Amino acid sequence: MPELDRVIGHSLTEALIRGEAQGLPPIPQRWRAAVAEVAGCCHQDRFVYLVATEPEFLDVQPLVEAGVWILDHIAPDVAAHYVLHLAGAASPSTQEFVSRLRADLRATSGVAVA
Numbered sequence: 001m002p003e004l005d006r007v008i009g010h011s012l013t014e015a016l017i018r019g020e021a022q023g024l025p026p027i028p029q030r031w032r033a034a035v036a037e038v039a040g041c042c043h044q045d046r047f048v049y050l051v052a053t054e055p056e057f058l059d060v061q062p063l064v065e066a067g068v069w070i071l072d073h074i075a076p077d078v079a080a081h082y083v084l085h086l087a088g089a090a091s092p093s094t095q096e097f098v099s100r101l102r103a104d105l106r107a108t109s110g111v112a113v114a
Helices: 002-007 012-021 029-039 061-085 094-108
Strands: none
Touching (some): 012 029
């Protein structure tokens, strides 16, 4: 984990590149512009403000949907890591943990595909 923090830091772009290299599908086209806009604020060594050029609030729905989509895809890896490194005797199995994570995602948004 310290190596990832050193290499990726806060860079959303680098995190997505690394994720795709590990098998994460590319973010669907309908959310790419929103993710790219926010990724421009997430540099390796710092976050920068998103400067709004319009008086309206930023539409965060595409970002939420993209985030839910990513979480849905990484749920098995998150669960496996948790069970391997952090779980206690009363913790759920990997499969049960994945099911719970995806149930939470479905409750949050209709984007989850599992």
